[in-house]
Amino acid sequence: MTASPFPGSTAPQSTRCDRTAAWAALAGHFEAHGRDFDLREAFARDPRRFESMSLDAPEVFADLSKNLLDAATLRFLADLARECGVEAQRDAMLAGAIVNDTERRAVLHTALRAPPGSAPFGAEVHAVLDAMLAFAETVRGRADGAAPGRLRHVVNIGIGGSDLGPQMAVRALADIAHPGLSFHFVANVDGADLASVLARVLPSETLFVVASKTFTTQETMTNAETARAWFLAHGGTRIEEHFVAATSNVEAAARFGITRTFGFWDWVGGRYSLWSAIGLPIAIAIGAGGFRELLAGARAMDEHFAQAPVERNLPMLLGLVDVWYRNFHGFTSRCIAPYAHALQRLPAYLQQLEMESNGKRVDRSGAPLPFATSPVVWGEPGTNAQHAYFQMLHQGSDVVPVEFILLRQSSAVAGGISPEASARQHRMLLANGLAQSQALMQGRASADEPHRDFPGNRPSTTLLLERLTPRSLGALLALYEHRVFTSGAVWGIDSFDQWGVELGKSLGSRLLPLLEPGAASPLAADIDASTAGLLRRLRA
Ligand code: F6P
Numbered sequence: 001m002t003a004s005p006f007p008g009s010t011a012p013q014s015t016r017c018d019r020t021a022a023w024a025a026l027a028g029h030f031e032a033h034g035r036d037f038d039l040r041e042a043f044a045r046d047p048r049r050f051e052s053m054s055l056d057a058p059e060v061f062a063d064l065s066k067n068l069l070d071a072a073t074l075r076f077l078a079d080l081a082r083e084c085g086v087e088a089q090r091d092a093m094l095a096g097a098i099v100n101d102t103e104r105r106a107v108l109h110t111a112l113r114a115p116p117g118s119a120p121f122g123a124e125v126h127a128v129l130d131a132m133l134a135f136a137e138t139v140r141g142r143a144d145g146a147a148p149g150r151l152r153h154v155v156n157i158g159i160g161g162s163d164l165g166p167q168m169a170v171r172a173l174a175d176i177a178h179p180g181l182s183f184h185f186v187a188n189v190d191g192a193d194l195a196s197v198l199a200r201v202l203p204s205e206t207l208f209v210v211a212s213k214t215f216t217t218q219e220t221m222t223n224a225e226t227a228r229a230w231f232l233a234h235g236g237t238r239i240e241e242h243f244v245a246a247t248s249n250v251e252a253a254a255r256f257g258i259t260r261t262f263g264f265w266d267w268v269g270g271r272y273s274l275w276s277a278i279g280l281p282i283a284i285a286i287g288a289g290g291f292r293e294l295l296a297g298a299r300a301m302d303e304h305f306a307q308a309p310v311e312r313n314l315p316m317l318l319g320l321v322d323v324w325y326r327n328f329h330g331f332t333s334r335c336i337a338p339y340a341h342a343l344q345r346l347p348a349y350l351q352q353l354e355m356e357s358n359g360k361r362v363d364r365s366g367a368p369l370p371f372a373t374s375p376v377v378w379g380e381p382g383t384n385a386q387h388a389y390f391q392m393l394h395q396g397s398d399v400v401p402v403e404f405i406l407l408r409q410s411s412a413v414a415g416g417i418s419p420e421a422s423a424r425q426h427r428m429l430l431a432n433g434l435a436q437s438q439a440l441m442q443g444r445a446s447a448d449e450p451h452r453d454f455p456g457n458r459p460s461t462t463l464l465l466e467r468l469t470p471r472s473l474g475a476l477l478a479l480y481e482h483r484v485f486t487s488g489a490v491w492g493i494d495s496f497d498q499w500g501v502e503l504g505k506s507l508g509s510r511l512l513p514l515l516e517p518g519a520a521s522p523l524a525a526d527i528d529a530s531t532a533g534l535l536r537r538l539r540a
Contacts (some may be wrong), residue, residue: 008104010097011364014085017323017490018371020472024081029076030176030328037068039441039457057314058300059475063462066441067321068329077320078310080490083471085356086316089489094306096120100269100496101364107496108265109272109481110302113295121265132262133291133523135244136283139207143180144539153201155225156281157194158211162246162351163187165274165477166211166281168345175342175411177285185281186227189219194226203236210245211278213270215252218505219299224256246277269496271352272481290470291476297474305482315479318461319486325401325459326372326487335393336379339433344479346405347379353480357495358488370443371489379403383432394439394454402440402460405476406433409467437462513540 017023042050053065053074066086066227069077081087093099094107096119107394111119116126142151149338156166167185170177184197208227212220226238248268260293262277274282275295282289283347305315325331336347358374380388382404393400410426417425425518443456465472488495514522514535522532 008098009101009364010092011101012085012088012092012097013097014089014489014492015083016363016492017080017084018327020080020083022076022083022436026073026076026080026324026328034068034073034328036322037070037457039068039459041157042070055312055317057304057308057475057479059297059465059472060301060314060479061464062314062318063464064317064321066437067459067461068457069321069324073324074311074320077317077324078321081186081310081316081320081486084490084492086489087310088220090306093485094119094302096267099494101494102499103266105496106267107269107272108267109269109275112268112275113299113302113478115299121267124265128262128264130200130265132277132280133283133288135260135262136280136291137288139284140178140181140287142291143178150205151207151396152180152205153182153184154207154209154281154284155186155197155201155222155227156209156211157186157223158209158246158278159187159217160352160356160509161270161273162211162213162217162220162278164345164349165271166341168349169274169279169282169473169477170285171345172342172468173282173286174528175288176470177313178287181284183281183285186223187219189222191226194223198227198230199435203231203234206242207284208243209280210243210253210256210258211237211247211280212245212370213248213264213268213273213278214248215245215249215256218508228257244280246280261320270498271356274477276292280496286470293470294474297469297471297476298478300471301475301482305478315482316478316486317365318483319490321461321485322375322483323490326375329399330372330377331399331401332372333376333378333398333400335385335400335402336377336405337382337385337402337433337436338379338421339348339429340405340407340411340468341381343405344381347377350379350480351377354484356498356501357484358491358493359500360491360493360495363492364494369493371491373493374487382436383429386432386436390436393458398459399431402437402458403463404433404460406430406462406464407467408464411468433462436460511535 050063050065093107094110096108098104099107108120110123111121114122115121129417139151142149163185170183186194188196189354210224210288224486231242238258239257245257245258247253247261248264248266250261250263263281264273264276268276275298279291305313310316336350338346340502354377355374356451362368380386393402411421439454439462440458440460441456443454466477485495513519
């Protein structure tokens with residue numbers, strides 16, 4: 001049993017996954033049927049494989065049949081989930097238990113999309129939500145109005161979860177965004193990021209959203225200070241009208257000079273925060289009704305996750321297949337291939353969601369784990385990706401499971417292309433997506449020309465959405481959140497802390513003074529020879 005040594009933890013104890021009977025059964029099953037599993041033979045043996053290995057969850061249809069598994073694999077994986085207490089861990093999280101042990105916090109992003117009265121902290125959540133949505137509508141109204149006072153630009157200043165989620169969602173839903181507003185996302189402490197945005201906006205037409213859970217993050221504070229100085233230097237007046245904050249540190253925002261702050265709570269993790277005040281740019285883009293739809297889609301997936309049995313629970317199944325691939329097949333990465341240009345930032349968003357959550361090497365009690373955890377998650381929209389790295393996916397030496405995301409209907413036509421052209425190009429997009437998963441599985445033998453040989457038997461999952469709407473996007477993102485929860489719960493790790501980012505931050509603070517003009521040379525005793533040598537070159 002893995003017990004938490006952290007006082008206050010109310011996370012249920014669980015059996016370490018590699019000590020369960022199901023893990024041993026999976027290991028035996030892998031040797032007998034997994035290592036040499038052949039997808040083509042599996043489809044030939046079972047004409048109903050597609051029907052039995054696909055399922056409908058809210059807003060998302062999932063085809064798992066092109067994965068390297070059979071009914072027995074799924075049974076053993078469901079047993080593994082039960083033996084590891086995944087359902088009990090899920091219930092504890094949803095009820096507001098302290099499941100983030102190392103930070104001694106509850107994990108309640110699901111409360112942000114729950115109707116009033118159905119989850120902890122409902123009154124607080126809905127008070128902020130209502131205020132934020134009312135403000136979003138005011139901003140939209142000002143974008144409709146005439147000068148002076150007309151807003152044309154929203155600049156979000158934030159990084160990590162305070163950037164990736166809102167940015168991804170605003171781009172995903174761009175076809176229904178307010179047409180009079182441009183959205184900009186500044187994250188990098190590299191001044192080039194902010195400068196390129198400020199070169200395109202006027203102070204009087206711009207709303208800055210300073211988004212930071214902690215309001216201490218170096219990049220965000222620096223960019224916000226530079227933006228404020230630029231605003232004042234370029235004739236901007238009324239900071240209180242042009243700067244707002246989304247943060248759980250209301251006092252720090254006030255010290256910065258921001259009077260309009262939308263708050264949230266320590267039980268919302270940064271990478272799970274787009275449903276909170278951090279979602280303000282999304283709400284401004286798609287309006288209050290759209291934002292409520294986003295929340296409703298996520299809520300529908302939350303209910304599915306909370307209620308469906310493991311065998312029909314899509315987030316759990318995806319998380320369990322991830323465990324199967326990582327720990328038994330030994331695959332080290334997973335490729336995300338959204339066949340929807342609007343989802344271009346989804347892979348980046350998922351990188352933080354999955355790798356910051358599950359990139360851990362000790363369990364919740366701090367004991368080292370003898371098995372692998374988070375895979376590398378990466379990807380780009382198809383079809384672009386086909387012309388970049390799909391060569392490696394088809395013929396490279398590593399097997400990389402691919403996740404195709406297809407939309408049955410294209411988004412509304414934006415800009416100048418005709419409905420006919422849009423429909424025709426969408427058919428091409430779908431044909432490409434289908435063809436890639438088919439090619440990965442089928443392969444093609446070419447006896448006398450090895451360079452033309454496709455080994456095939458390469459796994460993929462296809463997620464199919466009717467179309468991209470706030471509701472379907474909300475469901476898709478909640479699906480990913482709960483899938484990451486599931487693999488983390490099996491591995492017994494704390495998926496909600498992120499201590500791995502701390503060391504680089506503190507070393508950066510120590511190095512910064514050494515780069516200041518006139519700084520003394522670093523003492524060899526304090527610093528390694530490589531870093532000292534690079535510093536000398538940078539200062540020369
Ligand atoms: O880099 C670590 C991290 O804490 C992320 O988890 C978070 O999303 C990001 O920094 C930004 O943090 P904040 O919203 O507090 O500025």
